Amino acid sequence: MKTEKLNSFIKIDLLILFLILVAALVLRIYKIDTPLADLHSWRQADTSAVTRNYTRTGIDFLHPQYDDISNQQSGIDNPHGYRFVEFPFYNAIVAFTFRIFPVMSIEMYGRLISGLFSLLSIIAIYYLALKESGRITAISGSLVFAIFPFFVFFSRVILPEPTATALAMTSILFLYLSLTKNGPIKKNVFFILSILTFALSMLVKPPTIFYGIPLLYLFISHHKFSIFKKIPVYFFFLLAGLPLLAWRLYIRNYPEGIPPSDWLFASVNTYEGLKNIFLRPAFFRWIFFERINNIMMGGYLAFFFVLGIISKQKRIFLHMVLLAAFVYLFVFEGGNVQHEYYQTIVLPPFALFVGLGIAFIIKQAKSFVHPILLYPVVISCILLSLFFSYYRVQEYYTFPAELPPIAKIVNTLTTPEDRIITDRSGDTTLLYLIDRKGSPGIYKDIWEMKQLGYTHLVTLHKDLADQLKEDVRYTVLFENDKFSLFKL
Numbered sequence: 001m002k003t004e005k006l007n008s009f010i011k012i013d014l015l016i017l018f019l020i021l022v023a024a025l026v027l028r029i030y031k032i033d034t035p036l037a038d039l040h041s042w043r044q045a046d047t048s049a050v051t052r053n054y055t056r057t058g059i060d061f062l063h064p065q066y067d068d069i070s071n072q073q074s075g076i077d078n079p080h081g082y083r084f085v086e087f088p089f090y091n092a093i094v095a096f097t098f099r100i101f102p103v104m105s106i107e108m109y110g111r112l113i114s115g116l117f118s119l120l121s122i123i124a125i126y127y128l129a130l131k132e133s134g135r136i137t138a139i140s141g142s143l144v145f146a147i148f149p150f151f152v153f154f155s156r157v158i159l160p161e162p163t164a165t166a167l168a169m170t171s172i173l174f175l176y177l178s179l180t181k182n183g184p185i186k187k188n189v190f191f192i193l194s195i196l197t198f199a200l201s202m203l204v205k206p207p208t209i210f211y212g213i214p215l216l217y218l219f220i221s222h223h224k225f226s227i228f229k230k231i232p233v234y235f236f237f238l239l240a241g242l243p244l245l246a247w248r249l250y251i252r253n254y255p256e257g258i259p260p261s262d263w264l265f266a267s268v269n270t271y272e273g274l275k276n277i278f279l280r281p282a283f284f285r286w287i288f289f290e291r292i293n294n295i296m297m298g299g300y301l302a303f304f305f306v307l308g309i310i311s312k313q314k315r316i317f318l319h320m321v322l323l324a325a326f327v328y329l330f331v332f333e334g335g336n337v338q339h340e341y342y343q344t345i346v347l348p349p350f351a352l353f354v355g356l357g358i359a360f361i362i363k364q365a366k367s368f369v370h371p372i373l374l375y376p377v378v379i380s381c382i383l384l385s386l387f388f389s390y391y392r393v394q395e396y397y398t399f400p401a402e403l404p405p406i407a408k409i410v411n412t413l414t415t416p417e418d419r420i421i422t423d424r425s426g427d428t429t430l431l432y433l434i435d436r437k438g439s440p441g442i443y444k445d446i447w448e449m450k451q452l453g454y455t456h457l458v459t460l461h462k463d464l465a466d467q468l469k470e471d472v473r474y475t476v477l478f479e480n481d482k483f484s485l486f487k488l
Contacts, residue, residue, distance in 0.1 A: 016139060017126050021119050024146035028115030028156040030397075036107045036158065037399035037429050040341050042440075044110075044158040045432035047091065050083050051158075052106050052435075054095035062250070064088040064257075069419070070439035072426045073259040077452075081437060082257025087203035087247050090114075090163040110158035117166040118155035121348045122146055124169035128176060129355055132318050136362055141355025145348060148386060149393035150296040154344040161344035164205030169348050171198035172214055172321065175236075179222045191232070198240040203247055207345060210328045212237065214320040221315065264335035277337055286337045287329060295392045296343065296350070298385030304357030305350065311360040318352060325349040358382075402460075402482050407433030410458055410485055413477055421449060421488075423459040430458065447473065450488040457486045 036044055049066035057065075066083040090113065098109050122142050130138035145151050155162050171194045178190035198215065201208040219233045227233055251258060263269070266278035277283045293302045309322070325346035329336055336342045361378055365371050411434050414420065420438035422430045428440040438454060446457065446468070456477070459465050465484035468474045475487040 013126070013130065013135070013138075016135075017123065017142070020126070020139070020142045020146050021122060023143075024119060024122055024152075024155075025115060027147060027152045028118065029112065030152070032108050032111050032156070033105070034397060035399055035404045036432060037403045039153075039396040040157070040159075040339060041399065041429040042427045043339070043341065045428045046083065046085075047160065048107060048110055048158045049428070049432055050088055051091040051094045051098075051110060053081075054088075054091055055098050055106065059092045059095055061088060061092065064091065066428075067431050067437045068428050068440055069437050070441065070443055071256075072439060072441050072443055074256050075260070076256040078256040080256075082254045084251035084254050084257040085259065086160045086164075086205055087243075089200060089204050090117075090160045093163075107158060111156045114158065114162040115156040117163040118145075120166040121155075121162075121169045124166075124173040125348055125352055125355075127173055128318070128321075129352055131176070131180075132315070133313065133356055133359060134363075136359040137352075137355040139355070140358040141352045144301070144354045145351035148296075148298070148301075148351075149390045150343075151347050151351065153393055153396050154341055154347065157341060157344075159341055159344070160204045161341060164201050164208050165345050165348060167197045167201035167204065168208040168211040168345075171195075171201060172211060172218075175215055175218050179218055191236070195236055195239050199243045202240065202244040205345070206244060206248075207328055207332060209241075209244075210324040210331075211321075212240075213324040213327065214317065217317060217320040221317065264332050267334040268338045277333055279333070283333050283337055287333075287343075291336075291340065291343060292350070295340075295389060296347075297354070298387065298389030298392075300381040301354055301385035301389075303381065304354045304361070306357065307360050308353035308356030308358075311356055313356075318349075318356065322349045322353055403430055403433055406430065406458070406460075406483050407435075409478060410434045410456070411436070413485060414456055418455045419453050421446070421454050421457040423457065423461055423464060434458070446488065455488055457488060459484055459486075 036048060038044075046066050046068070049068075050064045053065050053067075054060070063080075064083045065081040067081060069079050069081045071077045094106065094110050094113050097113065098104075098106050104112070122145055125145055126138045126142040129141045145155075174190045174194035174197060178187050178194060181187055181190065194215075198211070201211070215236075219230070219236075220227055223230050223233070263274060266276055267274045268277050293299060297305060309319075313319070328345055329343075332342065358378065361368070361374070365374050368374050407430060410420065414434075414436060416436065418436060420431060420434055420436040421442060422434070422438065422440050423442055424430055424440045426441045431438055431440050439449065442449070442457075444452075457468070457474075459468075460483045465479070465486075468484075468486055469476060473488075476484060477487050478485040
């Protein structure tokens with residue numbers, strides 16, 4: 001009888017999870033063929049450029065290169081276009097897939113691979129919530145991550161964050177299984193897989209190191225006070241951390257490929273320059289009110305999120321997962337305020353706790369109004385939140401309509417060997433769309449840049465175009481009401 005119940009339980013959960021994953025994947029391929037000029041396109045372009053170069057010159061993990069050969073990001077001339085920000089595991093997967101099955105564009109594969117990795121986060125959310133809280137939490141939390149617009153958009157961007165976050169959540173899941181499953185083979189296999197996925201997660205995006213908090217809690221919860229005598233615990237964190245340490249030491253040999261990162265902790269870039277935001281009211285307003293409350297959760301969903309935080313659980317494991325997210329937010333205040341995509345790392349625990357809040361309301365139904373009224377209110381709050389969130393996030397998919405045609409014209413009038421300057425103040429989007437190496441901004445006198453090997457300049461600014469037309473050293477190759485292309 002117990003075996004029958006167990007099998008029925010597994011089959012039900014597999015079916016529910018499968019349906020949620022299908023819904024999530026369908027939403028993540030929405031506008032998958034959009035030109036790479038949508039929200040945070042400059043960061044996506046940098047990532048995709050590494051992938052595109054891998055498809056042409058081969059996958060070289062130790063020398064990732066993108067299209068920016070200027071000093072715009074690191075402050076040091078970068079003639080080889082080195083890009084040492086994260087270990088290019090995600091880029092290599094996308095490039096390998098494209099080379100084996102070249103049926104879609106690199107950008108479409110980039111979005112698809114990110115979306116597929118995000119499904120691992122959904123699996124981890126479902127299983128952990130199911131075991132720690134129950135099926136209602138598992139379904140609710142997984143659905144939030146699967147269908148809410150902010151979660152969807154940042155699960156299919158061409159960035160390393162979705163992959164790194166999925167690997168971190170998978171590592172937590174594997175360690176959970178290792179410490180709860182019977183049989184030495186299963187325990188050891190899951191233990192090794194947890195080390196590998198956590199190590200890869202930190203390599204792809206070092207801030208996922210904060211997910212070491214729930215991993216450490218799992219060890220403490222399992223071993224209690226004898227944890228200090230457990231060699232496997234030291235073995236776990238040592239092996240998981242060594243690859244990241246080796247990578248960080250290695251990339252110091254290429255300072256031209258490493259953009260500054262000190263500002264990520266407490267500064268934001270404004271029209272007046274860098275401003276300190278550490279624990280300032282602006283930080284709390286932008287992160288907790290604008291991003292989390294309004295955009296991510298659409299307003300009403302935040303109520304369930306808070307309920308999930310204060311609801312009592314059998315143990316504090318899930319709260320440790322959330323603690324990792326909050327520590328990350330408070331450590332990288334500047335980065336999180338400056339760019340929405342930095343919140344990608346906190347999405348799984350936030351979805352989990354919305355699920356906990358919804359489950360708390362439903363389980364305590366008798367303490368509230370009659371279920372006939374309660375359930376419609378809960379559903380209405382979720383649907384309204386979904387609508388309000390979509391209202392804000394839908395603009396993330398839009399892009400400047402003029403950029404793709406401009407890029408196509410410049411690509412046609414230049415050769416792959418040409419080096420292009422795009423007058424974009426460091427934004428590499430147009431440079432990527434043109435598919436040429438060069439500089440995303442004018443960082444020296446234009447004639448000096450010509451001496452460095454730059455051959456063409458693209459500007460969307462009429463005043464600069466008029467100025468250059470008066471200089472006999474530069475020739476107009478193409479001009480319309482949108483842009484001008486000059487031969488240097």
